[in-house]
Amino acid sequence: MTKPEDITIRTIDLRGQKLTRAELLEAMPRATMGVGEATELVKPILEDVKARGAAALRDFAEKFDHVRPKNLRVPREAMQKALDNLDPKVRAAIEESVRRCRKVSESQVPQDFHTDLAPGARVAERWIPVQRVGLYVPGGKAVYPSSVIMNTVPAQAAGVESLAIATPPSKTDPDGLPAQSILATCAILGVDEVYAVGGAQAIAMFAFGAKGSEPQDGEILCEPVDKITGPGNIFVATAKHLVAGSVGIDAEAGPTEIAILADSTADPRFVAADLIGQAEHDELAGSVLITDSQELADAVRAELQARVPRTEHAERIQKSLSGSQSGIIMTDGLDQSIDVANAYAAEHLEIQTADPDSTIARIHNAGAIFRGPFSPVPLGDYMSGSNHVLPTGGTARYASGLGVHTFMKPVEVIEYDENGLKELAARINDFAVQEDLPGHGECVLTRFVRDPYDKATLEEQEQEAGLR
Numbered sequence: 001m002t003k004p005e006d007i008t009i010r011t012i013d014l015r016g017q018k019l020t021r022a023e024l025l026e027a028m029p030r031a032t033m034g035v036g037e038a039t040e041l042v043k044p045i046l047e048d049v050k051a052r053g054a055a056a057l058r059d060f061a062e063k064f065d066h067v068r069p070k071n072l073r074v075p076r077e078a079m080q081k082a083l084d085n086l087d088p089k090v091r092a093a094i095e096e097s098v099r100r101c102r103k104v105s106e107s108q109v110p111q112d113f114h115t116d117l118a119p120g121a122r123v124a125e126r127w128i129p130v131q132r133v134g135l136y137v138p139g140g141k142a143v144y145p146s147s148v149i150m151n152t153v154p155a156q157a158a159g160v161e162s163l164a165i166a167t168p169p170s171k172t173d174p175d176g177l178p179a180q181s182i183l184a185t186c187a188i189l190g191v192d193e194v195y196a197v198g199g200a201q202a203i204a205m206f207a208f209g210a211k212g213s214e215p216q217d218g219e220i221l222c223e224p225v226d227k228i229t230g231p232g233n234i235f236v237a238t239a240k241h242l243v244a245g246s247v248g249i250d251a252e253a254g255p256t257e258i259a260i261l262a263d264s265t266a267d268p269r270f271v272a273a274d275l276i277g278q279a280e281h282d283e284l285a286g287s288v289l290i291t292d293s294q295e296l297a298d299a300v301r302a303e304l305q306a307r308v309p310r311t312e313h314a315e316r317i318q319k320s321l322s323g324s325q326s327g328i329i330m331t332d333g334l335d336q337s338i339d340v341a342n343a344y345a346a347e348h349l350e351i352q353t354a355d356p357d358s359t360i361a362r363i364h365n366a367g368a369i370f371r372g373p374f375s376p377v378p379l380g381d382y383m384s385g386s387n388h389v390l391p392t393g394g395t396a397r398y399a400s401g402l403g404v405h406t407f408m409k410p411v412e413v414i415e416y417d418e419n420g421l422k423e424l425a426a427r428i429n430d431f432a433v434q435e436d437l438p439g440h441g442e443c444v445l446t447r448f449v450r451d452p453y454d455k456a457t458l459e460e461q462e463q464e465a466g467l468r
């Protein structure tokens, strides 16, 4: 039983300190187990799946998920059955979430466009969907049908041709099928390539493909994908980090974080509940309050002590609040609070200040920003219409959350005609010669002069052809 006195969260007191950028980044609360630390654990899993395919996937399921799935590829009938048995209240919640996410996703689809630079000289931009994607849906400590929605709906809006989902097998299912609510959500969204494979091994399967090992797998269980997206624990995030380069990834969407930038006007009950809410995900989840108000900090601490023991996952929450990745950061004022929020680069940043808009205008780094007391993170987790797959571990300094853009690539199409090229031919050649790549210039000149290799007469030829 967790008791109020067990609930500890450290204070990081930055008041009166003038920190350099490096010192400020160093002072941020981070987990002791990050991608760097997990790498040595994850590498052998990736190598084994690459070498042994489905046989390794079954062995890892047995080791980490405590079940040996009969069918690694979930039969279509299992998904329909899960949907038939779904509680109507849960189905209504899923459908509302899908509706809002789809509306936002459809409005995010970028338009093709072109720029005319001169007659016969056009550069167009085409947005092309990624062809085949692997979507990871977590399912260890909790089950995440919401992550099926957050991954799949933007991929569908982008026009992805082939999409597969991987999610851990459930140890309570005798055949090792994934959680029923996840399968039902796949059925609602019309996804029929679903694998009962979790963790780093799922990421390896998507990156390298996997050959079958049992007759029901077929010769090839899973073809490799072009890009892997989706959230997961530290093993999943590390595996994505390690395969990036062989395949695309979205962001390192690892253990959840919340930072709340609050001043004395914030309600400590809301702040405490929101810190607890995200701490519930994982012992490695981070909950951070950034404030210049000692009164608020004290009141939030008291609220945490009163609330945590009363919630179901008290023990997990107590661990994540007391971990090195959580804390109450005390600042001298709003300016320093904003500097801290930008240095921490939270996955979720709630703004609970007197004037949230002027605060938000100064935020550079966050996966998603939740404005004011009535936009709490779980609204975004489930059905605000925004996406809950977001960068963690400070990667929001350069990475962004999942969206339609994750599943599309802008490709420039160069459309010059003879006149458009002629106007630039001599200049291109001058540039190429300067770079000691005369063959480049000769490609262009050959279209307009008799003998681009005869350098003695080249200038004359260029003049004759009207290039100079």
Ligand SMILES: NC(=O)c1ccc[n+]([C@@H]2O[C@H](COP(=O)([O-])OP(=O)(O)OC[C@H]3O[C@@H](n4cnc5c(N)ncnc54)[C@H](O)[C@@H]3O)[C@@H](O)[C@H]2O)c1
Residues within 6 Å of the ligand: 041, 060, 064, 065, 137, 138, 139, 140, 141, 142, 147, 168, 169, 197, 198, 199, 200, 201, 231, 232, 233, 234, 235, 236, 252, 253, 254, 255, 256, 281, 282, 285, 347, 388, 389, 390, 391, 392
């Ligand atoms: N950043 C985001 O956008 C976002 C969104 C939702 C959830 N999350 C995070 O996703 C995570 C979900 O974690 P989860 O554990 O519930 O589910 P998960 O599916 O991510 O992980 C479960 C898998 O981890 C593997 N695993 C467990 N212990 C292992 C070990 N010791 N070594 C190697 N592999 C091991 C197993 O294969 C298991 O199938 C949480 O950390 C949550 O905070 C993040």
Ligand SMILES: N[C@H](CO)Cc1c[nH]c[nH+]1
Residues within 6 Å of the ligand: 144, 146, 147, 256, 278, 381, 382, 388, 389, 390
């Ligand atoms: N807060 C998580 C990371 O963004 C997403 C989630 C799903 N279900 C509940 N929460």
Ligand SMILES: [Zn+2]
Residues within 6 Å of the ligand: 256, 277, 278, 281, 378, 381
């Ligand atoms: Zn959440």
